[in-house]
Amino acid sequence: MTKEFSYDENWALFYEKITTMRGKGAEADETAAFLERYCSGGSALELGIGDGRVAVPLSERGVRVEGVDNSDSMLKLLAKRTDLIKAWKGDIADFSSEQRYNLVYCVHGTFTLLSTREAQIAGLRCAAEALDDDGTLVIELYVPALSHFINGQKTTTTLVDYENTLINADVHDPLNQNLISTILWFSGTSVRRFPQRLRYVYHQELDTMAECVGLEQAERWGDWAKGAFTDGSKRHISVYRRTSL
Numbered sequence: 001m002t003k004e005f006s007y008d009e010n011w012a013l014f015y016e017k018i019t020t021m022r023g024k025g026a027e028a029d030e031t032a033a034f035l036e037r038y039c040s041g042g043s044a045l046e047l048g049i050g051d052g053r054v055a056v057p058l059s060e061r062g063v064r065v066e067g068v069d070n071s072d073s074m075l076k077l078l079a080k081r082t083d084l085i086k087a088w089k090g091d092i093a094d095f096s097s098e099q100r101y102n103l104v105y106c107v108h109g110t111f112t113l114l115s116t117r118e119a120q121i122a123g124l125r126c127a128a129e130a131l132d133d134d135g136t137l138v139i140e141l142y143v144p145a146l147s148h149f150i151n152g153q154k155t156t157t158t159l160v161d162y163e164n165t166l167i168n169a170d171v172h173d174p175l176n177q178n179l180i181s182t183i184l185w186f187s188g189t190s191v192r193r194f195p196q197r198l199r200y201v202y203h204q205e206l207d208t209m210a211e212c213v214g215l216e217q218a219e220r221w222g223d224w225a226k227g228a229f230t231d232g233s234k235r236h237i238s239v240y241r242r243t244s245l
């Protein structure tokens with residue numbers, strides 16, 4: 001994520017609210033239960049750890065979780081929630097760690113916040129290098145939703161309740177596989193905007209990029225309960241291991 005789109009203090013406070021409004025907080029326990037199965041030696045690293053939505057319930061299951069994030073504001077929220085998780089400021093496309101982990105994971109579409117192909121491959125390479133020999137990389141990505149764009153633009157209402165209206169205004173840049181996606185949050189008499197630039201990838205491109213850095217796809221699921229990934233799935237959870245030579 002470039003500085004222009006980074007999670008500043010306003011974004012961080014909004015992120016906490018929006019995850020609750022969208023039921024993402026409740027989903028975190030199911031995510032942690034899924035991830036725990038890949039941590040037999042007890043260690044995990046989250047890429048883009050944010051406020052610890054997933055890392056905290058995973059650490060409560062006895063896993064030693066560490067994390068990296070490039071936002072001071074998100075790291076502050078995490079530090080407020082727990083002192084059990086070691087997290088440091090860094091770029092998930094350019095980090096190294098002396099420690100090796102059983103599990104490295106990147107959830108909730110965070111990988112697409114690396115908005116170029118080069119950054120995404122670099123991020124996968126850093127993730128692969130942080131894995132121990134039998135380690136597992138888990139990535140949760142949303143299937144690109146590219147229908148209904150008119151002249152490269154689309155607006156979608158994503159949540160309406162008595163107090164809040166959330167509208168997503170998306171601009172498509174097909175040459176770079178980028179979406180500039182702005183959330184407009186109407187609440188009371190105020191409107192706030194939260195822009196992000198992301199590079200969407202289909203699962204097969206993700207597999208190819210992973211192969212470039214010595215990883216191979218081991219599993220793919222449509223949800224955290226290990227439902228099948230089908231042509232109707234809106235997301236996938238892809239599991240990678242080191243390529244056996």
Ligand SMILES: C[S@@+](CC[C@H](N)C(=O)[O-])C[C@H]1O[C@@H](n2cnc3c(N)ncnc32)[C@H](O)[C@@H]1O
Nearest residue numbers: 001007048049050053069070071074091092108
């Ligand atoms: C969608 S939030 C996900 C947070 C958390 N993983 C969760 O599932 O709730 C994306 C997080 O990734 C961080 N982030 C975005 N780009 C990053 C980068 N290049 N390097 C490190 N962190 C990044 C943001 O600051 C934010 O905390």
